[in-house]
Amino acid sequence: xxxxxxxxxxxxxxxxxxxxxxxxxxxxxxxxxxxxxxxxxxxxxxxxxxxxxxxxxxxxxxxxxxxxxxxxxxxxxxxxxxxxxxxxxxxxxxxxxxxxxxxxxxxxxxxxxxxxxxxxxxxxxxxxxxxxxxxxxxxxxxxxxxxxxxxxxxxxxxxxxxxxxxxxxxxxxxxxxxxxxxxxxxxxxxxxxxxxxxxxxxxxxxxxxxxxxxxxxxxxxxxxxxxxxxxxxxxxxxxxxxxxxxxxxxxxxxxxxxxxxxxxxxxxxxxxxxxxxxxxxxxxxxxxxxxxxxxxxxxxxxxxxxxxxxxxxxxxxxxxxxxxxxxxxxxxxxxxxxxxxxxxxxxxxxxxxxxxxxxxxxxxxxxxxxxxxxxxxxxxxxxxxxxxxxxxxxxxxxxxxxxxxxxxxxxxxxxxxxxxxxxxxxxxxxxxxxxxxxxxxxxxxxxxxxxxxxxxxxxxxxxxxxxxxxxxxxxxxxxxxxxxxxxxxxxxxxxxxxxxxxxxxxxxxxxxxxxxxxxxxxxxxxxxxxxxxxxxxxxxxxxxxxxxxxxxxxxxxxxxxxxxxxxxxxxxxxxxxxxxxxxxxxxxxxxxxxxxxxxxxxxxxxxxxxxxxxxxxxxxxxxxxxxxxxxxxxxxxxxxxxxxxxxxxxxxxxxxxxxxxxxxxxxxxxxxxxxxxxxxxxxxxxxxxx
Numbered sequence: 115x116x117x118x119x120x121x122x123x124x125x126x127x128x129x130x131x132x133x134x135x136x137x138x139x140x141x142x143x144x145x146x147x148x149x150x151x152x153x154x155x156x157x158x159x160x161x162x163x164x165x166x167x168x169x170x171x172x173x174x175x176x177x178x179x180x181x182x183x184x185x186x187x188x189x190x191x192x193x194x195x196x197x198x199x200x201x202x203x204x205x206x207x208x209x210x211x212x213x214x215x216x217x218x219x220x221x222x223x224x225x226x227x228x229x230x231x232x233x234x235x236x237x238x239x240x241x242x243x244x245x246x247x248x249x250x251x252x253x254x255x256x257x258x259x260x261x262x263x264x265x266x267x268x269x270x271x272x273x274x275x276x277x278x279x280x281x282x283x284x285x286x287x288x289x290x291x292x293x294x295x296x297x298x299x300x301x302x303x304x305x306x307x308x309x310x311x312x313x314x315x316x317x318x319x320x321x322x323x324x325x326x327x328x329x330x331x332x333x334x335x336x337x338x339x340x341x342x343x344x345x346x347x348x349x350x351x352x353x354x355x356x357x358x359x360x361x362x363x364x365x366x367x368x369x370x371x372x373x374x375x376x377x378x379x380x381x382x383x384x385x386x387x388x389x390x391x392x393x394x395x396x397x398x399x400x401x402x403x404x405x406x407x408x409x410x411x412x413x414x415x416x417x418x419x420x421x422x423x424x425x426x427x428x429x430x431x432x433x434x435x436x437x438x439x440x441x442x443x444x445x446x447x448x449x450x451x452x453x454x455x456x457x458x459x460x461x462x463x464x465x466x467x468x469x470x471x472x473x474x475x476x477x478x479x480x481x482x483x484x485x486x487x488x489x490x491x492x493x494x495x496x497x498x499x500x501x502x503x504x505x506x507x508x509x510x511x512x513x514x515x516x517x518x519x520x521x522x523x524x525x526x527x528x529x530x531x532x533x534x535x536x537x538x539x540x541x542x543x544x545x546x547x548x549x550x551x552x553x554x555x556x557x558x559x560x561x562x563x564x565x566x567x568x569x570x571x572x573x574x575x576x577x578x579x580x581x582x583x584x585x586x587x588x589x590x591x592x593x594x595x596x597x598x599x600x601x602x603x604x605x606x607x608x609x610x611x612x613x614x615x616x617x618x619x620x621x622x623x624x625x626x627x628x629x630x631x632x633x634x635x636x637x638x639x640x641x642x643x644x645x646x647x648x649x650x651x652x653x654x655x656x657x658x659x660x661x662x663x664x665x666x667x668x669x670x671x672x673x674x675x676x677x678x679x680x681x682x683x684x685x686x687x688x689x690x691x692x693x694x695x696x697x698x699x700x701x702x703x704x705x706x707x708x709x710x711x712x713x714x715x716x717x718x719x720x721x722x723x724x725x726x727x728x729x730x731x732x733x734x735x736x737x738x739x740x741x742x743x744x745x746x747x748x749x750x751x752x753x754x755x756x757x758x759x760x761x762x763x764x765x766x767x768x769x770x771x772x773x774x775x776x777x778x779x780x781x782x783x784x785x786x787x788x789x790x791x792x793x794x795x796x797x798x799x800x801x802x803x804x
Contacts, residue, residue, distance in 0.1 A: 147206035149413035154189050154211055161192040162414055163392035167559075168222040168449040169254050170385035171392055176255060177220075183262040186233045187215030192254065193414055194445055194482060199518075200227035216265070222449055224248070224257025236272035240264035243272070246279035249291040253381025294380050300561045301568040305754065307370040308572020309579060314366060315359035316580035321587055322355040370564060378559050390451040393444075394459070398466035401440045411443040415481040416518065418443065423523035430530040436538070437493040438474035440467075441526065445482045456487035464491065473542065475500075475533065477526070484511055484520030486529060492542035499536050500545040508532060568754075575753050582749060620745050621700050623719035625761050626773060632692035632765075635719075636675045637683045639699035643668050646706055660705055667702030667790070670797040671695040674782075677801070689765040690779035693719065694786070694797065701790045710790070714744035716751075717763040718776065718786040727751045729758035732775075 144152070153160045159181055161174040169192055181188040189211070196203055196219065204217045204227055214232025218225060225244045228237040244261040252260075264272045295303070400410035409427055411417055419427065431439040442463065452458040456478045464471040473492035480486075486509050488500045508529050511520055624631070647664050650656050656664070675683045675695040683692070697713060700721040704710060711722040716729070723742030729751045731739050743751055743758075751758045764773040765783075777784045782796035 151210035166385040166389040170389040239272035239276035242276040249293040304569035305572040309576035313576030418519035497543040497545035671698035715741035720744040
């Protein structure tokens with residue numbers, strides 16, 4: 115019996131030795147977790163070569179240095195976004211590797227998943243801190259740095275910090291912070307810099323003579339005896355003003371360069387040439403060594419072909435008689451070396467393959483996204499069929515398909531059937547679309563210089579704004595000369611008609627006034643309207659319709675701001691009610707001088723509109739809408755209509771720091787968009803007055 119058993123064992127070993135190739139041929143390729151475990155076995159920190167535009171592989175030493183802060187065995191995988199199965203992937207990698215420690219998965223957004231196996235490490239709290247304490251565009255390296263800092267603090271401090279981060283995020287109400295600016299932000303910075311660089315120096319030069327004249331009148335008074343003759347000082351004063359303007363311009367330019375000094379649009383460090391070629395070299399080497407019917411499956415990605423599908427695909431490729439077929443199961447991401455363009459990726463791989471890759475059919479199947487792209491080089495297949503007429507069921511699959519493998523095995527089999535049936539051409543054709551080289555990631559990520567682009571329109575707007583401010587200040591100084599006895603010109607007296615004629619239809623108001631500002635302004639505007647109304651009424655110069663309109667404005671404004679009434683603005687009046695009171699008071703003042711018009715749609719506090727313009731009314735709405743605007747707003751709208759929404763009036767909300775657009779505010783204020791008459795009716799209904 116023993117002899118028989120030994121004989122059977124020897125026969126078994128002999129059979130196994132006689133067919134080693136067939137045994138290995140049936141062995142399945144390593145799964146994604148097994149392949150990643152092998153990579154971590156060689157180095158506990160692995161950085162993929164598939165995201166060079168966001169996470170260059172040359173940053174691996176920095177990740178290793180940060181991983182040492184945790185004071186526990188740490189295994190780091192920097193990979194493309196793995197979707198919802200990130201936690202299962204880490205567990206599977208741990209099982210294959212068989213080593214306890216802190217396992218961390220980092221993607222292009224930051225720390226995606228972290229789990230501690232057999233060690234004490236506050237992985238969940240550290241992930242929470244990295245998520246909530248940093249802006250969403252902080253980048254993976256900074257996210258991992260924050261994560262390791264919290265791990266090093268220990269469980270107790272990590273828990274406190276995580277709870278504080280959650281509360282701070284909840285208090286922010288989901289408002290997204292940014293660490294880096296984008297090209298639109300740079301255009302805004304350039305625009306503002308241009309306005310300041312032209313407007314402020316022009317104001318210095320233009321207003322100085324008026325200020326000096328006002329000061330002389332204030333000190334000496336009109337008609338005072340002249341001072342003794344002396345050397346002329348006008349030329350010296352002008353030189354000082356010019357020098358001050360130059361200094362101010364230099365300070366603005368230098369300050370803007372320092373404050374707006376960011377040169378890149380995100381946190382990604384520039385990739386090296388090796389970073390950009392690493393994956394192409396890896397895929398080309400895999401296809402070159404694949405023998406007949408090469409199929410290269412990216413070891414870092416989910417394996418979407420089982421052994422049977424892979425074997426069948428290889429057999430189909432071997433029977434294809436139009437030329438060699440090369441299949442690469444590799445993700446195509448916007449962060450990769452080709453910018454997510456399969457044609458560029460294929461061209462780079464073909465050049466790396468040398469003579470073996472000069473002609474053939476190149477198939478790129480994305481195991482993460484599920485797309486299939488085909489490029490042919492010098493094969494007898496109609497190029498248009500491959501470039502433009504490949505069925506969507508092959509290229510993209512079914513829209514309702516939710517399988518993790520995207521049915522790539524079946525679709526690749528369908529692709530081979532499609533290629534087999536494609537008409538044979540008389541001469542080889544190429545389906546490559548002849549695209550340009552992939553964009554340079556350094557240039558693509560660079561921001562335009564500060565003093566370019568919208569900087570030049572900003573200079574023009576700044577000059578216009580300086581002229582507008584100059585006119586306003588000159589008018590105010592003229593009013594002061596009439597109102598202040600020491601500055602009054604000879605033979606000029608103050609009269610009710612002068613008071614009435616000084617009423618303005620253009621009012622200043624910020625787009626984001628505070629509650630205190632609204633209370634002060636409501637008090638001042640009510641007093642001004644009552645004073646000007648009385649002065650005009652004493653002269654009996656008002657038409658009946660004008661008198662009625664002004665009285666309605668004064669009455670309803672008082673209903674909102676002084677409900678007692680005790681002659682004082684109520685302390686408990688809401689910002690919306692105070693704003694509506696200011697709108698009504700300024701509408702009444704405008705009616706006194708014949709400007710009974712619709713309010714400015716961007717900021718009703720500016721008073722009556724002076725015209726209609728096309729403008730972008732809301733940040734979330736890209737359309738241009740024709741709206742009434744005042745003279746102040748029209749300056750910006752005429753040059754930058756898409757920035758008009760930055761002037762829209764917002765009011766303090768119920769929560770601290772919250773701002774509410776005026777048309778969404780409670781009470782009658784939103785009716786200002788429909789005209790003063792409608793606002794008056796809404797106020798009376800709101801106050802319960804008929």
